[in-house]
Amino acid sequence: MVGGEELKGQHGQRLKIGVLALQGAVVEHCRMLESLGVIVVEVRLPEHLKLLDGLIIPGGESTSMGLIAERWGLIEPLRSWVQSGRPTWGICAGMILLAERIEDQKQGGQPSIGGMDIEVNRNYFGRQINSFETMLNIDDFYESEKPYQAVFIRAPIITEVSDGVKILASLTNGLDGKLIVAARQKLMMVTAFHPELTDDLRWHQLFLNMVHESRAT
Amino acid sequence: MCVEITKNDSDQIKSGTCQVKSGFAQMLKGGVIMDVVNVEQAQIAEEAGACAVMALERVPADIRKDGGVARMSDPSMIKKIINAVSIPVMAKARIGHFVEAQILQSLGVDCIDESEVLTPADEVHHINKSKFDVPFVCGACNLGEALRRLAEGAVMIRTKGEAGTGNIIEAVRHARAINASIRQLQSMDENELFAFAKECRAPYELVQQTAKLGRLPVVNFAAGGIAIPADAALMMQLGMDGVFVGSGIFKSGDPAKRAKAIVQATTHFNDAKLLAEVSAELGDPMVGINIDVLTNQDRFSQRGW
Numbered sequence: 237m238v239g240g241e242e243l244k245g246q247h248g249q250r251l252k253i254g255v256l257a258l259q260g261a262v263v264e265h266c267r268m269l270e271s272l273g274v275i276v277v278e279v280r281l282p283e284h285l286k287l288l289d290g291l292i293i294p295g296g297e298s299t300s301m302g303l304i305a306e307r308w309g310l311i312e313p314l315r316s317w318v319q320s321g322r323p324t325w326g327i328c329a330g331m332i333l334l335a336e337r338i339e340d341q342k343q344g345g346q347p348s349i350g351g352m353d354i355e356v357n358r359n360y361f362g363r364q365i366n367s368f369e370t371m372l373n374i375d376d377f378y379e380s381e382k383p384y385q386a387v388f389i390r391a392p393i394i395t396e397v398s399d400g401v402k403i404l405a406s407l408t409n410g411l412d413g414k415l416i417v418a419a420r421q422k423l424m425m426v427t428a429f430h431p432e433l434t435d436d437l438r439w440h441q442l443f444l445n446m447v448h449e450s451r452a453t
Numbered sequence: 454m455c456v457e458i459t460k461n462d463s464d465q466i467k468s469g470t471c472q473v474k475s476g477f478a479q480m481l482k483g484g485v486i487m488d489v490v491n492v493e494q495a496q497i498a499e500e501a502g503a504c505a506v507m508a509l510e511r512v513p514a515d516i517r518k519d520g521g522v523a524r525m526s527d528p529s530m531i532k533k534i535i536n537a538v539s540i541p542v543m544a545k546a547r548i549g550h551f552v553e554a555q556i557l558q559s560l561g562v563d564c565i566d567e568s569e570v571l572t573p574a575d576e577v578h579h580i581n582k583s584k585f586d587v588p589f590v591c592g593a594c595n596l597g598e599a600l601r602r603l604a605e606g607a608v609m610i611r612t613k614g615e616a617g618t619g620n621i622i623e624a625v626r627h628a629r630a631i632n633a634s635i636r637q638l639q640s641m642d643e644n645e646l647f648a649f650a651k652e653c654r655a656p657y658e659l660v661q662q663t664a665k666l667g668r669l670p671v672v673n674f675a676a677g678g679i680a681i682p683a684d685a686a687l688m689m690q691l692g693m694d695g696v697f698v699g700s701g702i703f704k705s706g707d708p709a710k711r712a713k714a715i716v717q718a719t720t721h722f723n724d725a726k727l728l729a730e731v732s733a734e735l736g737d738p739m740v741g742i743n744i745d746v747l748t749n750q751d752r753f754s755q756r757g758w
Contacts, residue, residue, distance in 0.1 A: 257483070258483070258720050259484045259502075259719075260480055260504075261479045261480055261482060262483060264479065280720060280721060296480050296482070296484065296504065297480070297504040297540055299502065299539060299540060300503065300504045303501070303502035307502075307713075308727075329480075341539065343496070343539075358539065363541075363561040364477050364563035364564065364587060365469070367473045367476070367477065368466045368468040368473060369467050369470055369473055370465050370466050371465070387472055387473060387476050388473075389480055390541065430476060433476045
């Protein structure tokens with residue numbers, strides 16, 4: 237893992253990262269990415285996906301995002317983006333949209349992108365009064381000895397992972413054993429919690445490292 | 454100002470913190486929160502892409518028409534809506550009625566609107582919102598009012614507008630007033646900030662923080678009078694983070710279609726071509742009321758202290 241300075245670009249080129257801007261915590265990611273020196277593009281229509289190095293699907297309401305994406309023909313382009321193996325990071329609602337299988341979804345189903353071999357349970361912890369923050373230790377970070385403050389808002393969890401999915405973080409819960417809350421498969425990463433609600437840039441740096449990896453190959 | 458209340462949580466898991474409460478509001482950004490009075494309407498709202506619903510017994514237009522005292526909704530109705538949709542459910546408590554708020558929190562409502570649309574229960578005190586684990590949203594006409602609500606523990610602000618009129622003029626007035634005051638703050642020195650805080654009865658720290666950020670330190674939505682997609686886009690272009698639509702949807706000719714159009718307009722608020730597309734063939738909008746025919750007593754936005 238590398239530190240902050242090396243992330244500002246490879247061969248002098250600045251990275252261009254898209255943030256899906258249909259609904260949710262968009263500007264928070266934009267501010268953090270800008271502070272890391274990358275060019276940020278708000279993605280609202282299919283043409284905005286062109287020439288991006290990576291894509292963040294932020295937290296918000298997964299049904300809202302899915303329905304708005306569907307209205308403007310954005311679901312298929314997003315699916316082919318993910319299937320072509322481009323770097324993608326889904327947070328909370330974004331994790332639900334990227335999951336192959338969803339439990340506890342809206343009656344009648346909801347539009348989804350898929351691509352990541354995981355099963356998620358939407359709103360696993362219950363309602364907003366059950367939302368919480370907690371400290372996690374993330375081995376994949378630089379400065380991994382420094383605990384990470386994870387904020388969970390009506391959060392989903394990962395209930396099942398296939399081979400090839402690496403678990404990045406889990407919660408220990410007395411009743412249910414270990415709950416998976418962050419994972420990675422190839423160049424796809426998902427977190428059930430919200431790094432954009434804190435000042436800690438390490439998840440964004442981890443994602444930008446992934447983007448660099450994809451450009452190097 | 455969000456004040457942490459010490460609770461019996463274990464060291465590992467902390468709920469009801471400022472970050473957890475204001476984080477909830479941040480997830481609503483760019484979205485539309487719709488007033489609904491039953492399960493059927495809640496499902497129409499969810500299907501249209503609403504980011505949350507506000508469960509209430511009567512929409513503001515009917516509260517206005519019926520008169521009488523408007524109170525918290527029937528818990529059984531709120532519960533039914535909570536069970537019917539997967540998106541967050543909000544509900545309204547009267548200004549100062551902290552017991553209504555306690556009841557709503559116990560029902561599992563995701564956010565409480567301490568609302569001037571209901572008849573106020575206290576003419577001096579607002580609810581001490583810091584004491585609750587559930588987040589609160591409050592209305593404001595100007596920056597001082599917004600900051601006073603934050604001092605009491607609200608984690609989200611909305612313009613008051615003039616609910617139930619289908620007339621956007623008051624929401625625009627409130628949004629512009631807040632924007633203008635923030636721009637003034639940014640050019641003030643420390644002494645002037647002290648004077649401003651004193652004048653608007655808001656904590657100095659919040660005034661200072663707002664001046665430094667150049668925006669409210671919390672999510673700020675538009676509410677009160679939004680009736681067509683262009684109203685939603687107007688409020689977004691004025692810098693609001695999202696919109697509440699009360700009577701505008703279910704008092705119109707084709708609620709499902711209008712609800713979808715307002716959701717799309719809130720996302721694509723800067724794209725006139727797409728706005729034209731979503732605004733077409735929506736059927737009749739709610740009729741609406743001109744504000745100048747309302748007496749002061751009929752103006753909900755005058756409530757709150």
